[in-house]
Amino acid sequence: MAVAELDLDPDGPDGPVLSFGPALGGPPPGAGDIFALVRLRGRPIATVLGHVGADEDPAEVLTAVFRARKGPYGPPAPAEPTPAKPTRAAPTPAEPVREAPVREAPAYGAPAPPAAVVTAPPRTTVVVATRERAGQLARALDSLLAQDHPDFRVLVVDNAPVTTATRDLVESRYAGRVDYVQEPRPGLAVAHNSGAAAADGTVIAFTDDDVIADPHWLTALTTPFAADPGLGCVTGLILPARLTTSAQILLESHGGFAKGFEPRLYDPASPPADEPLFPFTAGSFGSGANMAFRAEALRAVGGFDPATGTGTPARGGDDLYAFVRILAEGHRLRYAPEALVWHHHRETWQDLRNQAYGYGAGLTAYLTAILVRHPALLPALLAKLPRGLAHARAITAHRPDPAGDPAPGTHGARAHAWPRDLSRLERRGMLYGPLGYLKARIRVRRQTDGRTQPRGEAQPRGEAQPRGEARVRRRARVRRRTSGGR
Structure with missing residues (x-):
């Protein structure tokens, strides 16, 4: 496709x-x-x-x-954000989930709004965390260097590298245009914190090494900070760069990473009445491949929790944790669909299985992180827990395959049945998430104390290891046993 x-x-x-x-x-x-x-x-x-x-x-x-x-199209609708509404209402446990989490822009035939005052986007550092994917990284960096933003810097964080491929790429092909930082400790949140510490400017933007950024992405993502001093975070639209495999098509047919085409503003001073789980439904705010923070606000909340994110036993949740912390401190969060990146989805079924498990683990891991690090939020979370459990059950439910053409809200893609085994994997990930977070906290503490060096971690149950890696691990165990443990 x-x-x-x-x-x-x-x-x-x-x-x-x-x-x-x-x-x-x-x-x-x-x-x-x-x-x-x-x-x-x-x-x-x-x-x-x-x-x-x-x-x-x-x-x-x-x-x-x-x-x-x-219908017939006319001038675009006003780009000002509307009060936040949920991507989809949290259904009761018996209610099937049929609606994908994407909506069309409203009233596109409405009269054009008055010309807005043009505000210059603030000085920004773009942080790209990467690990041993120099080919993909080059594609992302080319798109970042083509941005129309007037004042920005690109910073690559090389996370726990095992080769010099990333450093060699940056220092040869992008010398003088892209800065390089090495972070020896594994974990996406750790890498993001290292990037934030090295960043300068008013805003810190984050994206991944598997995206292609629209030329207007950074300007659209960061300009809202200049207009709203109470804004702590902005997220943007993520669409697929390729739809060539059945796994990619399945993921996108159920919404992918996109959050719709309507600008939205989330304000903790005026919580949305029709979103009872706010702010704990952090997944509706955006994704880590397309987000920016006011630098002082991110640093004031302590950055990202290093025991969350890809590359840790927690498997994810670093972006969700940051969204909730920003809102809990009273800052506003805006979703800006004009800030667009094209994401290269995982290509194989095993990738999709791993992703489903990781999403479930990351969801409960970030909630555990919130409670462990900020217990004052416990009463609010407990009050929302019954609806939260129903919501969690619904979003991992088996989706029936609707007949006929895609209805509005299905992201313009033909609907495909969501496999039951992916729903089961996501729920198993949810059960594992709190344990994964606690394991990650112990590892972070040991690394901080200098007692142990970072090590590669075993795959949690529910995710298959690559066959070659598993074989190497088994042979190493056999050699240790036969050599007396040496």
Whole structure:
């Protein structure tokens, strides 16, 4: 399936324009499916999926699909955020989950808003944590260096490297344009904290080494900080760069990482009445591949919990922890869909299984971190616990395969049944998360005290090890036993 962008500029002389920029590869040869981001005068407003015949014009087909769903298009809607509403309401345990967590931009045919005062984005450091993925990193860095932001710096954090590939890449291909920091302790949160410590400027933005950033991404992500001094965090839109495997298509058909096309503002001083779990539904705020923080606010809450995140026994939750801590301190959080990155989803079924388990573990690990490090939040969490358990059960439920065309809110992708084994893995991850977090805390404490050096960690139950790695581990154990433990 090809990935494209469809620009519906009604003022342009040539009508809708279709481009295939972010994907690796071009349009499908002859007939094929195309997943397209729809823009109106450059602003992301929706996604559509269309099948293009061998003799059909792809732009015309996708425009017709969009019009059939949304009607005639006009000037874009106001870009000001609306009061936050949940991505989907927390259902009761008996209620099936059928709605994917993405919505279209509202009222795209409404009159254009008055011209806003242009505010210059603040000085920003972009932190990219990476580990032994120099090829992907180069692709991400190329897109970051092409940003239209007027004042930014790119910083690569090489996390627990085993080779010099990342350092060699930065110091040769990007010398003088990208800064390099090495963090020997494993863990995404540790790497992010190292990047934050080395950052300068008002804002610190974070993204991953497997994304391609839209040229306007950093400007859209950081400009809101200049307009709102009470803003502590901004997150943005994440869409797939490729949809070439069944695992990638399945993930995206159930929402992927996207949080919709409507700007939203989360204000702890005025909690959304229709989101009873706020602020503990941190997954609805955004994702770590596309987030920025006011530097002083992030440092004031102690940064990221080093016992969370990929590369630790906790398996994830570092971004969720930071979102909740920022809101708990009274700062506002904004979701800005104009801040777009294209993400390279995991390609294999085993990758998707690992991801499902990790999401479940990261969810309960971050909640455990909140309670352990900030017990004053316990009463608020306990009051929301019954609804939270129902919500957790619902989001990991088996999703039936809806018949017919995708309904509004399904992210423009055809629906596919969510395998029951992925739901079970996610729930098993949830059970493991608190234990994983406690293991990670012990490891962090030992590393801090200097008693042990960082070591590679075993995979938790529920996730298969790569066969080669497992074989090496077994042989090493046999050698130790036969050599008397040496």
